[in-house]
Amino acid sequence: MKINKTVFTSIFLSAAALCAAGAAVPLEIRPEGVQKNLRLVWHDEFDGTCVDTSKWDIPTRSRQGSCLWIPANVSVTGGCAVISVRRTSEDDWTYRYQSACLRTRADHDPARTLYEFCGGYAEIRARLPRIRRSNYWAAFWLMSGDVLSGTANSRAGSEIDIMESFGRAWPEPFINHALHWGGYAKNHNMANFRTPFPAESDDGEFHTWGLYWDSERYVFYFDGKPTAETDASGLGRPGRPLSGGTAQRPAYIKISCEAAPWAVPENRWLSPLPSEPDSFAVDYVRIYQ
Numbered sequence: 074m075k076i077n078k079t080v081f082t083s084i085f086l087s088a089a090a091l092c093a094a095g096a097a098v099p100l101e102i103r104p105e106g107v108q109k110n111l112r113l114v115w116h117d118e119f120d121g122t123c124v125d126t127s128k129w130d131i132p133t134r135s136r137q138g139s140c141l142w143i144p145a146n147v148s149v150t151g152g153c154a155v156i157s158v159r160r161t162s163e164d165d166w167t168y169r170y171q172s173a174c175l176r177t178r179a180d181h182d183p184a185r186t187l188y189e190f191c192g193g194y195a196e197i198r199a200r201l202p203r204i205r206r207s208n209y210w211a212a213f214w215l216m217s218g219d220v221l222s223g224t225a226n227s228r229a230g231s232e233i234d235i236m237e238s239f240g241r242a243w244p245e246p247f248i249n250h251a252l253h254w255g256g257y258a259k260n261h262n263m264a265n266f267r268t269p270f271p272a273e274s275d276d277g278e279f280h281t282w283g284l285y286w287d288s289e290r291y292v293f294y295f296d297g298k299p300t301a302e303t304d305a306s307g308l309g310r311p312g313r314p315l316s317g318g319t320a321q322r323p324a325y326i327k328i329s330c331e332a333a334p335w336a337v338p339e340n341r342w343l344s345p346l347p348s349e350p351d352s353f354a355v356d357y358v359r360i361y362q
Contacts, residue, residue, distance in 0.1 A: 102361055104194050104285050106292060106299055111194050111361035118357045119154045128187055130179040137333040139169060140209070146173035154355040158202060158209050158330050160346040169342055170209055174329035181221055189323035191217075193362035196283035196294075197328065201238050201274060202351040208343055209332035210239035211353040213282055218322025223256030225314030227305060228321045230254060235293060236282035239336040246270030248282075250293045250301050255314050262309035264316065266293065266301040279356055291319055328355055 098118065103110045117128050124131060124147055131144040146157040158172045179185035197213045213236045220230035232253035240247035247267040255262045274280045274295070283294035293301040308316040330353050334341050 098357075098359070102194070104283065104292070104294065105297060106302075107194070107285055114193070114360050114362050115188055115190065116357060116359040117154075118152070119149050119355065120152055121149055123149050124154065124175065129175040129177060130185070130187065132174055132176065132180070135168065136174075136329075136331045139167065139334065140332040141168050141171040142174045142329070142331070143171050144173060146171060147175065152356065154328075156211075156328070156330050156353040156355070158332070158351045158353070160348075169346060170332035172209065172330035172332070174327060174331075176325060176327040176329075178216070178325040181216075186325060189325045190360050190362065191321070191323040192287050193360060194283060194285045195235065195326070196281055196357075196359050196361075197236070198279050198281045198356040199328075200277070200279045200354040200356075201241070202330070202353055203277075204347055204351050205241045205275060206337070206343070207242060207332075207347065207351070208334060208336045209330055209351070210237055210241075210336055212237045212327070212329050212331070213358075214327045214329075215284070215324035216327065217320035217324035220254060221256060223258060223260050225255050225260055227252070227254035227316040228318050230322060231305075231316075231320040233284065233286070233291065233320065233324065235284045240267060241270055241275070242337045244338065248274070248295065248300070252291075252303075252305060252308065252316065254309075254316055260314055262313040262315065264303070264305075264308035266303065268293070268295070268300040271295055279354070286319060288319060288321065326358060326360075328353075328358065 100113045101110050134142050148155050156173045161168045161171050177188040215233040218230035224230050234251040237249040240249050247270050250266040253263045285292040290304050292299050305316050305319045
């Protein structure tokens with residue numbers, strides 16, 4: 074359990090950045106708009122010197138057809154998990170960037186689940202990548218139930234994107250919350266909830282993003298305040314299965330950085346690519362029920 078945090082230093086982040094100095098882990102909370110207290114059931118404060126592999130899988134794979142996840146891009150330093158983002162090559166037209174992902178299930182295999190939960194409140198405290206206008210973004214997301222199979226029933230399987238930071242590069246900056254269901258082929262459908270980008274989240278400090286999830290609604294949070302709410306019913310693009318409500322199957326957790334041309338309004342790779350590595354620093358992940 075966390076007692077205090079030390080100063081976080083790395084070549085990618087300001088030497089003065091603090092994680093959660095002196096903060097004890099709350100064993101019970103009540104998110105705004107929730108009518109009952111929730112108790113801590115799982116957490117990682119990243120207080121060690123390496124990733125706890127009893128909690129996290131670190132995959133090696135390609136993403137978006139345009140970037141790579143590589144375990145070497147994750148470190149634990151000064152009380153934070155640091156996911157580095159590095160350019161691969163100006164001349165590599167397939168994989169422009171490499172970064173990493175932490176997830177609580179290996180290879181999408183239910184038999185290799187390290188942790189999953191159904192309903193409650195999930196929260197991350199993190200600092201976004203330094204460079205605002207870029208093709209890469211940070212994300213905190215959940216994969217519930219049978220989403221990969223292509224089931225049309227959102228209650229049986231959904232991807233729940235609690236926070237995606239790519240909207241910082243757009244003319245009217247936003248943080249993206251999103252739901253995906255129906256798999257990732259012909260039945261795929263989705264809904265976005267774009268909330269105006271909070272200026273304070275670009276201050277180089279740590280902030281929290283959260284999700285309250287029950288049988289009737291999702292509520293998204295920034296720094297403890299609700300930013301969007303939905304019952305997840307009747308959502309999606311016409312001609313494909315519409316959503317039928319919130320997910321009712323356990324979900325595993327993912328925190329990641331990835332890159333794609335579509336992350337900027339121009340829908341192309343920006344040039345030149347950043348010459349210095351960037352990073353997404355995560356102070357903690359906590360689950361309450």
